[in-house]
Amino acid sequence: MIENTQNTSDTQEDTVAPLDLRSLFVAGVHFGHPTKRWNPKMNKFIYGKRSSAHIIDLIQTIDSIKEAKSFIEKIVGEGGECLMVGTKPQAQEIIKEYAEKSGAMYINQRWLGGMMTNFGTIQNRIERLVHLEEAFSKGNIIAQTKRETLKLSNELERLKKFFGGIMEMRKLPDVLFVVDITEEVIAVAESVKLGIPVVAMVDTNCDPELIQYPIPSNDDSIRSIELIAKHISEAIKSGKEIAKKAHEDKLASEAILEAQEAEARSKAQAKAAEKSPAANSKNNQEKPQTNKVKKSTQVKSKTESDSGIDNKIKEDKKAKSKDTKEKDTKEKDTKEKDTKEKDTKEKDTKEKDTKEKDTKEKDTKEKDTKEKDTKEKETKEKETKTLKNKKTVTKSSKKDENSKKKDREA
Numbered sequence: 409m410i411e412n413t414q415n416t417s418d419t420q421e422d423t424v425a426p427l428d429l430r431s432l433f434v435a436g437v438h439f440g441h442p443t444k445r446w447n448p449k450m451n452k453f454i455y456g457k458r459s460s461a462h463i464i465d466l467i468q469t470i471d472s473i474k475e476a477k478s479f480i481e482k483i484v485g486e487g488g489e490c491l492m493v494g495t496k497p498q499a500q501e502i503i504k505e506y507a508e509k510s511g512a513m514y515i516n517q518r519w520l521g522g523m524m525t526n527f528g529t530i531q532n533r534i535e536r537l538v539h540l541e542e543a544f545s546k547g548n549i550i551a552q553t554k555r556e557t558l559k560l561s562n563e564l565e566r567l568k569k570f571f572g573g574i575m576e577m578r579k580l581p582d583v584l585f586v587v588d589i590t591e592e593v594i595a596v597a598e599s600v601k602l603g604i605p606v607v608a609m610v611d612t613n614c615d616p617e618l619i620q621y622p623i624p625s626n627d628d629s630i631r632s633i634e635l636i637a638k639h640i641s642e643a644i645k646s647g648k649e650i651a652k653k654a655h656e657d658k659l660a661s662e663a664i665l666e667a668q669e670a671e672a673r674s675k676a677q678a679k680a681a682e683k684s685p686a687a688n689s690k691n692n693q694e695k696p697q698t699n700k701v702k703k704s705t706q707v708k709s710k711t712e713s714d715s716g717i718d719n720k721i722k723e724d725k726k727a728k729s730k731d732t733k734e735k736d737t738k739e740k741d742t743k744e745k746d747t748k749e750k751d752t753k754e755k756d757t758k759e760k761d762t763k764e765k766d767t768k769e770k771d772t773k774e775k776d777t778k779e780k781d782t783k784e785k786e787t788k789e790k791e792t793k794t795l796k797n798k799k800t801v802t803k804s805s806k807k808d809e810n811s812k813k814k815d816r817e818a
Contacts, residue, residue, distance in 0.1 A: 427473060427639065429466050435631040438464045440612035450612050453624035462612045464624050473636065476607045476621045477643040480583055484647025485654070488582030491574070492640065493595050494633070495519060499587040502634050507573065510641035511648060513581065514573035515595075524580055524598045534575060537567040583607060585640050588627040589614050609636055 432438065440446070440454065440462035455465040480490055492514040494503035500516040507514035515523070523530055543549050544564060549557060584599050586592045586608040596618055599606050607621040609632075616622040626632040 427470060429470070431635065432466045432469060435635045436629045437469060437625045437632045437635065438466050439626045439629065439632075440464050445613045447613055447615055449615055449617060450610070450624070453610070453616070453622075454612060464612065464626070469624050472621065472623045473639055476623055477639055479605070479621055480585070480607060480640060480643040481647040481650070483582050484644050485650035487651055488647075489513060489577070489579075490583045490585060490640075490644050490647075491515065491577075491581035492585045492637070493519065493592055494587035494637075496588055496591050498628065498630050499633050499637075502630070502637050503587065504573065506634075506637045506641040510644040512641070512644045513577050516573065517570050519592060519595045520570060521594055522598075523595070524602055524604070527580060530571075530574075531578075533567060534571050534577065537564070537571050537575060540564045540567065580604065585637075586619075587633055587637075589618060607640070609633070 455463045490512050492503050492507045503514050503516045584606045589608050605620040608619045609625045609627040610616050610622040611627045
């Protein structure tokens with residue numbers, strides 16, 4: 409019985425997810441939010457109302473799923489990466505399961521701000537996680553006490569919680585799949601800022617204009633999320649298979665080209681080997697004639713070279729004599745120029761010195777006359793002051809005498 413149940417579960421996993429109205433209806437993809445909470449921009453995806461709740465048009469949902477699958481398959485087939493994001497409680501386990509099945513990256517815990525816009529620091533944390541995981545697996549943890557090892561293990565668990573799904577992410581993703589854009593506002597904003605396309609489940613309370621590939625569906629039902637996540641994981645799988653085949657074809661074509669080049673080289677070498685014995689026999693026959701011709705040409709070349717050397721020696725002597733004459737004339741001209749310049753410089757310096765002396769003498773004379781004038785003025789002023797003081801003294805003495813006489817008479 410246990411084996412039968414395991415086989416049935418494996419076949420269910422391997423089967424392709426159904427994409428028809430019945431399967432979507434059974435999964436509850438058509439249920440929208442209450443009419444009070446709707447976004448008017450979702451009006452084109454709404455089929456109608458029932459018991460104060462909107463009903464989503466499933467035909468448009470099927471078309472949008474097909475379009476999103478083909479887009480993701482194309483991106484992944486060209487070597488791109490898809491990041492699956494679902495942090496709400498209903499989507500956490502589903503996202504993790506289908507991302508691991510398809511070999512995609514995922515985030516099922518809180519989206520940390522700057523996960524893509526500040527990817528450098530996030531990459532450092534991922535490297536730290538990889539380092540700690542390797543150290544714990546190999547038993548290379550260097551810790552002084554049990555408390556330190558406990559701290560490191562807690563750090564490892566925390567890093568696994570937030571970055572466990574993106575451990576192999578070495579660059580920014582090429583596509584994002586988001587379960588609920590009202591919950592993942594930061595993720596959508598960062599992807600819009602970086603120009604990364606987004607495929608997302610869009611309920612009746614969402615704004616579909618923020619998304620490049622919206623899938624109108626119920627983003628609160630577990631079965632609805634599971635169905636659409638399964639379709640996305642299938643698209644990622646098929647894209648990876650296409651990329652793998654393309655890589656294998658490329659390797660095969662390169663191997664074929666290398667084999668063809670090797671064959672061409674071997675053929676060329678064989679032709680060269682065939683031609684070489686015939687060429688050697690011809691060369692052996694032509695060798696004596698060529699030796700005679702070479703000897704005659706060598707004698708001629710020697711005589712020509714000797715005559716040419718003599719001519720060159722004569723020309724060099726003539727050129728040297730000319731150069732020496734030109735150098736002598738140039739030296740004479742330069743000496744005459746230097747003597748003339750020296751004479752003119754000496755004259756100029758003498759005239760300057762005489763002018764400077766005259767100006768200095770004039771300045772000293774003017775200074776002396778000015779000093780004399782100032783001294784005379786000062787002496788005159790002193791004399792006038794002394795006279796005034798004497799007069800005042802005499803006057804005061806006369807007054808004192810007069811006052812004394814009066815006192816005596818009295």
